[in-house]
Each structure stands twice: as C-alpha cells, then as structure tokens.
Amino acid sequence: MDIVVALVFPAAVLFSADRLLLWLESRGHVRWRRKGRRRLSDEPTVRLDSMLSDHTRR
Secondary structure (H helix, E strand, O other): OHHHHHHHHHHHHHHHHHHHHHHHHHOOOOOOOOOOOOOHHHOOOHHHHHHHOOOOOO
C-alpha cells in the first residue's frame, strides 16, 4: 500500500502543477505548453537600443 501512495502522490502533484500552469497561461501570466516559447530573435530591440544610447534629454 505504501508503494502505491509513493507513486500516486508525485503523479498527483505533477498533474496539479500542470493544470495550475495551464490556468495561469490562459490568464496571460506565463507561457507554458500551448503557446510555446517566444522567439527572442523576433522580438523588437528598439527599446533596448534607446536605453543604451548616450543621448541626454534636455
């Protein structure tokens, strides 16, 4: 009986974590399984370039 509990408990934890992350993904908080990872090469870099430039605003 102990071995069954030892196998079922981690499976239930992993399943619950997966469902929680899918719920958070549907709300737009994280990217988990359905939307996949963002391709960083496709992201715009204009904001980063403007932050790193040496111009002063006066």
